[in-house]
Amino acid sequence: MSNRPRSPGRHFLQIPGPTPIPDRVLRAIDMPVIDHRGPDFQKIAKRVLEKVKAPFKTKNPVIIFPASGTGGWEAALVNTLSPGDRVLMFETGQFATLWKTMATNLGLRPEFIESDWRIGADPAQIEARLREDKGHEIKAVCVVHNETASGTTSPLAEIRQVIDKLKHPALFFVDAVSSLGSIELRHDEWGIDVTVAGSQKGLMLPAGLAFNAVSQKALAASKNSGFKKSYWSWADMLANNANGFFPYTPATNIIYGLDVSLDLLEEEGYERIFARHKRHAEATRRAVVAWGLEVLCKDPKYYSPVVTSVLLPPGHDADAFRAIALENFNISLGTGLGRVAGKVFRIGHLADTNDLTILGALSGVEMSLELAGIPHKKAGVQAAMAYLAEEARKSTQKLAAAE
Numbered sequence: 001m002s003n004r005p006r007s008p009g010r011h012f013l014q015i016p017g018p019t020p021i022p023d024r025v026l027r028a029i030d031m032p033v034i035d036h037r038g039p040d041f042q043k044i045a046k047r048v049l050e051k052v053k054a055p056f057k058t059k060n061p062v063i064i065f066p067a068s069g070t071g072g073w074e075a076a077l078v079n080t081l082s083p084g085d086r087v088l089m090f091e092t093g094q095f096a097t098l099w100k101t102m103a104t105n106l107g108l109r110p111e112f113i114e115s116d117w118r119i120g121a122d123p124a125q126i127e128a129r130l131r132e133d134k135g136h137e138i139k140a141v142c143v144v145h146n147e148t149a150s151g152t153t154s155p156l157a158e159i160r161q162v163i164d165k166l167k168h169p170a171l172f173f174v175d176a177v178s179s180l181g182s183i184e185l186r187h188d189e190w191g192i193d194v195t196v197a198g199s200q201k202g203l204m205l206p207a208g209l210a211f212n213a214v215s216q217k218a219l220a221a222s223k224n225s226g227f228k229k230s231y232w233s234w235a236d237m238l239a240n241n242a243n244g245f246f247p248y249t250p251a252t253n254i255i256y257g258l259d260v261s262l263d264l265l266e267e268e269g270y271e272r273i274f275a276r277h278k279r280h281a282e283a284t285r286r287a288v289v290a291w292g293l294e295v296l297c298k299d300p301k302y303y304s305p306v307v308t309s310v311l312l313p314p315g316h317d318a319d320a321f322r323a324i325a326l327e328n329f330n331i332s333l334g335t336g337l338g339r340v341a342g343k344v345f346r347i348g349h350l351a352d353t354n355d356l357t358i359l360g361a362l363s364g365v366e367m368s369l370e371l372a373g374i375p376h377k378k379a380g381v382q383a384a385m386a387y388l389a390e391e392a393r394k395s396t397q398k399l400a401a402a403e
Ligand SMILES: *Cc1c(COP(=O)(O)O)cnc(C)c1O
Pocket: 017, 068, 069, 070, 071, 095, 144, 146, 147, 148, 175, 176, 177, 178, 198, 207
C-alpha cells in the first residue's frame, strides 16, 4: 500500500475498456453463486442467450465463452477454417496486428494489408486484393470494427458490398470487441459470418465473457473445419445452450450482470447510444484541435465514436504525461500501444458516460498538459463545452417539437 492519502470521489477510468460498471450492473453481479446446472440458472441463461442477440442485430445464435475477447478471436478462426488457409487482414492498429499474429500462430496464412494506423480498413484496398484472388484462396476477410489502439472505425457495410460485388466466397469476420453496444453493427444485414465481442467495453461488464455471433454460413463451414479444438468447440456449446446449459462452468455472475446491462442498453435505446458516442467523440476532437494537438486518425471517414488517440508533439513522452494526469487528477488515460507507444495517449469516451464525465476528463487532460509543460492553447474544454451546450439545445428543441 502506498502512503498517499485516499482519493475521494470516483476514479476517472477514461481508457477505451475496460469501462466503468454502472451501479445497477454491479448490484446484479453481487449475488450468491448458484448451481450452473440447476433450474434457476437455466432460466437466466435461456433468457440471456436470447436477449444478447439484440446488440448484434442477429437472429442467429450468439455463443458465450468464459474468456477475454482474444479467446473469441481464436474460437472464430478454429471453428471455421483449416490449417494453411489464407486470411485477409487489414492493419488498422495493434489489435489487427495481434489478430494476425494469432492467425500465424495457429498455422493460418494471413495476408496483411499494411497501413500506417491513421485510417480504418479501406474497402478499396480490400477490393483490389480480393480481385486478384481469382482462385478464391482467401477463406476469410478479418476486420477490426473499432481499432481501439488507433481510434479508427472501419466501414463494415462497404466492405461487405465489396465482397458481394466480386462474388468472393470468403467468410467475413469482425472484431467488435470495442464497438458492440457503442457503434452501430448489423450482424445479419451486413452478412457478417462471425462477430467477435467481449464483455468489458460497450457492454459495461467486467472482463470475462467472449462472444461469437455466427451466421448459417459460418455454422456450415464449422462442419468442414480442419482445426482440432475442444474448449472452443461451437458444437458442444450450441448443443448445451439449446437447453440453457454450458459444457463447462460459465462465468455465472458476469452473466447476471449481462442480463441487466442489456436492459440498460435497451432502456436508453441503441440509436440514442450511438448518437451519444458520436457526440462525445466530436466534443473530444474539438478539444484536441483547440489545444493545437493532432488526432491520430487522419481521415474523418474513419473517426472512432469510442476512443480518440492524440499525438503529442515530438519530444514529449505520452506515458510521462499520463502519469502526471493520474498522479494529480486520479484519471486513467489509455496508453499508446505497439508502434505508437510513448507517442500517443488515448481518451476513451464510451459506455456508461455522459457530457459532464467527458468534460471532467477533458479538464483533467487540459490541466495535465499544463503541468507536463506540453505546448497547447487553453481552449479545449471551452470548445467542447460550446459544442455540447449547442447539442443539448438542439436536443431539447427536438423533444419539444415532438410533443
Ligand atoms: C480490447 C480489445 C481486444 C482484446 O480483448 P481482450 O478482452 O483484452 O482479450 C480485441 N480487439 C479489440 C478491438 C479490443 O478493443
